[in-house]
Amino acid sequence: MNSQPERPTMDIVVCIKQVPDTEELPHIRVNRETNTLVRESAKGIINPFDENAIEEALRLRDAKGGRVTVISMGPPQAEEALRKALAMGADQAVLISDSSLAGSDTLATSYTLAMGIKKIGSFSLLILGKQAIDGDTAQVGPGLAEWLRIPQITYARKIEINGNKIRAERALEDAFEKVESTLPCLVTVTKEINIPRYPSLKGLLSAKKKEVLVWSADDLTLDRKRIGLEGSPTWVIKIFTPEAPPKGEVLAGEMPEVADRLIEKLREREVF
Amino acid sequence: MDFTLSSDQRMILEMLDEVCEKEFAPRADEISETGEFPSENVKKLAELDLFGITIPKEFGGLGMDYATWTLIAERISKACATTGLIFGANLLCSYPLEEYGTEEQKKKFLPPLASGQSLGAFALTEPEAGSDAGNVQTTARKENGHFVLNGTKIFITNGEVADIYIVIASTDKKSGPRGLTAFLLEKGTEGFSFGQHFEKMGLSALPNVELIFNDCRVPTSSVLLKERRGFKVAMGTFAAGRIGVGIGALGIAEAAFEKARAYAKERVQFGRPISSFQAVQHMLADMATKIEAAKYLLYRAAWHLDRGEAFEQLASMGKLYASEVAMEVTTKAVQVFGGYGYMKDYPVERYMREAKLFEIIEGTSEIQRGIIANLILKER
Numbered sequence: 168m169n170s171q172p173e174r175p176t177m178d179i180v181v182c183i184k185q186v187p188d189t190e191e192l193p194h195i196r197v198n199r200e201t202n203t204l205v206r207e208s209a210k211g212i213i214n215p216f217d218e219n220a221i222e223e224a225l226r227l228r229d230a231k232g233g234r235v236t237v238i239s240m241g242p243p244q245a246e247e248a249l250r251k252a253l254a255m256g257a258d259q260a261v262l263i264s265d266s267s268l269a270g271s272d273t274l275a276t277s278y279t280l281a282m283g284i285k286k287i288g289s290f291s292l293l294i295l296g297k298q299a300i301d302g303d304t305a306q307v308g309p310g311l312a313e314w315l316r317i318p319q320i321t322y323a324r325k326i327e328i329n330g331n332k333i334r335a336e337r338a339l340e341d342a343f344e345k346v347e348s349t350l351p352c353l354v355t356v357t358k359e360i361n362i363p364r365y366p367s368l369k370g371l372l373s374a375k376k377k378e379v380l381v382w383s384a385d386d387l388t389l390d391r392k393r394i395g396l397e398g399s400p401t402w403v404i405k406i407f408t409p410e411a412p413p414k415g416e417v418l419a420g421e422m423p424e425v426a427d428r429l430i431e432k433l434r435e436r437e438v439f
Numbered sequence: 440m441d442f443t444l445s446s447d448q449r450m451i452l453e454m455l456d457e458v459c460e461k462e463f464a465p466r467a468d469e470i471s472e473t474g475e476f477p478s479e480n481v482k483k484l485a486e487l488d489l490f491g492i493t494i495p496k497e498f499g500g501l502g503m504d505y506a507t508w509t510l511i512a513e514r515i516s517k518a519c520a521t522t523g524l525i526f527g528a529n530l531l532c533s534y535p536l537e538e539y540g541t542e543e544q545k546k547k548f549l550p551p552l553a554s555g556q557s558l559g560a561f562a563l564t565e566p567e568a569g570s571d572a573g574n575v576q577t578t579a580r581k582e583n584g585h586f587v588l589n590g591t592k593i594f595i596t597n598g599e600v601a602d603i604y605i606v607i608a609s610t611d612k613k614s615g616p617r618g619l620t621a622f623l624l625e626k627g628t629e630g631f632s633f634g635q636h637f638e639k640m641g642l643s644a645l646p647n648v649e650l651i652f653n654d655c656r657v658p659t660s661s662v663l664l665k666e667r668r669g670f671k672v673a674m675g676t677f678a679a680g681r682i683g684v685g686i687g688a689l690g691i692a693e694a695a696f697e698k699a700r701a702y703a704k705e706r707v708q709f710g711r712p713i714s715s716f717q718a719v720q721h722m723l724a725d726m727a728t729k730i731e732a733a734k735y736l737l738y739r740a741a742w743h744l745d746r747g748e749a750f751e752q753l754a755s756m757g758k759l760y761a762s763e764v765a766m767e768v769t770t771k772a773v774q775v776f777g778g779y780g781y782m783k784d785y786p787v788e789r790y791m792r793e794a795k796l797f798e799i800i801e802g803t804s805e806i807q808r809g810i811i812a813n814l815i816l817k818e819r
Contacts, residue, residue, distance in 0.1 A: 371447075
């Protein structure tokens with residue numbers, strides 16, 4: 168008899184972020200005083216790259232066994248995103264939500280998520296989307312790997328697991344790079360890696376019955392100086408919509424005459 | 440009275456809307472152009488468990504009601520009428536199985552239908568048996584504990600792509616409709632083959648196929664319900680199927696209306712959008728009003744079906760009205776688009792061609808009026 172506790176072969180944690188649906192861009196408002204998005208003004212969706220991360224985790228689990236845990240840090244409504252991940256087939260979902268976490272930059276976010284992941288327990292693989300489409304920083308993944316002191320492979324467009332090793336193909340700007348690492352490891356994935364599934368009806372209905380664990384800051388062992396605004400060295404000074412450039416003037420007419428008028432206008436403005 | 444959707448329904452429709460918008464609607468023009476069976480769409484419907492909505496949980500389905508099925512079929516048809524009809528024709532196989540099948544038949548055929556692993560079809564129509572459904576010429580002769588089928592079916596939706604067929608044949612020619620029997624057949628049965636694929640005015644990717652039975656032997660266990668009860672099976676199936684056909688027509692009407700409305704707001708003539716002209720406004724108002732009316736006839740028919748109450752009259756009314764509304768709305772949509780509407784560059788001419796089928800299949804408008812008249816005249 169094996170006395171060791173039974174450990175699934177492939178425990179995977181996926182970090183996801185709820186972002187505003189870009190298709191609703193015209194309706195998204197910004198609070199001018201706090202320089203933050205008015206989250207209620209836009210429908211939230213799972214960050215598209217994170218859907219690829221979930222899909223990859225589900226495929227690996229289905230091939231190798233194990234559990235997929237999805238974790239997110241965000242306001243209470245981020246639970247919707249986690250529910251969708253459960254409907255896609257994730258086994259467990261955790262939401263870290265606390266008003267003291269508001270204003271977190273990528274450093275504070277990666278710290279808090281790292282503490283949440285530690286609470287979840289051991290894992291073989293940690294998968295994220297390559298970046299979130301709202302902030303576009305691509306910093307939380309690498310930050311997390313540092314906090315957790317595990318190797319990281321960013322921009323993976325293909326991964327392969329063999330025993331305790333992972334091989335990945337990284338999509339760099341001008342080349343593909345093949346790398347290998349031991350597990351546990353953090354991977355951020357690109358769109359190319361797969362086509363995320365839609366949740367099936369059975370998935371949707373069973374997700375309703377699964378619980379989304381909600382952890383507050385107190386539920387985690389956190390250094391208060393490292394979270395929220397206080398733990399964030401990045402401060403947003405101003406967020407604004409760029410002003411549309413003034414409309415150009417169209418000179419219509421016959422060729423030589425229009426050219427003369429153009430030159431005249433340029434001279435008026437002392438371009439030359 | 441309650442018109443609110445349940446939280447499950449809202450959740451399912453939200454997911455489905457995304458699939459329709461991203462997968463089905465963008466491919467609808469191409470499907471119609473090439474006439475190629477949309478197997479990708481069918482695969483997607485299967486992956487999402489949509490084929491199993493009404494099938495009981497014990498047979499691998501979701502055990503949800505027909506009202507939910509109706510809402511789903513409306514969305515699919517709005518995005519792609521071809522896919523909507525493939526989805527609907529499948530119900531013509533799963534519904535009678537649920538309704539009239541033996542435990543054994545259900546165990547064998549419902550799980551693959553629920554998972555979408557198998558598609559279903561229903562075959563009654565013959566060259567001489569259309570509106571006159573009792574005039575089936577295909578025969579099933581009893582022989583050593585078997586039935587031997589001979590004859591030809593035409594226009595069968597999902598023909599050849601389907602794996603499971605319900606076939607109506609005469610086991611007693613002298614008795615007319617009372618001599619009809621329904622059989623469950625699998626593709627690949629010896630003596631069962633496919634003939635012509637019919638070319639149509641619209642919905643070119645929807646398979647409508649000739650089925651040929653040539654000394655096709657099936658065991659007596661393949662009889663659905665009972666010998667000589669085939670007409671009852673057919674009529675019961677058609678009654679439910681009319682909700683499906685009506686909802687398909689409604690989906691097309693909704694798609695055409697939305698396109699026309701958007702175009703009317705954009706199209707500028709005489710220096711202003713044509714939606715500011717009363718003539719166009721009245722067309723849009725009529726379209727929207729009739730769509731709403733058709734919708735609630737069909738929803739209510741499904742609601743009665745779910746409650747185990749008589750729904751046949753409402754199903755016929757809904758099918759009749761929705762298909763005629765679809766014809767009218769799509770014709771008006773072409774009118775709103777003007778010259779562009781007649782061009783293949785815009786989908787409204789396609790909607791118009793597609794809508795016409797719905798006034799014919801599953802009982803023509805004339806047959807529906809006959810059924811409705813019969814039922815209302817029975818009442819005092």
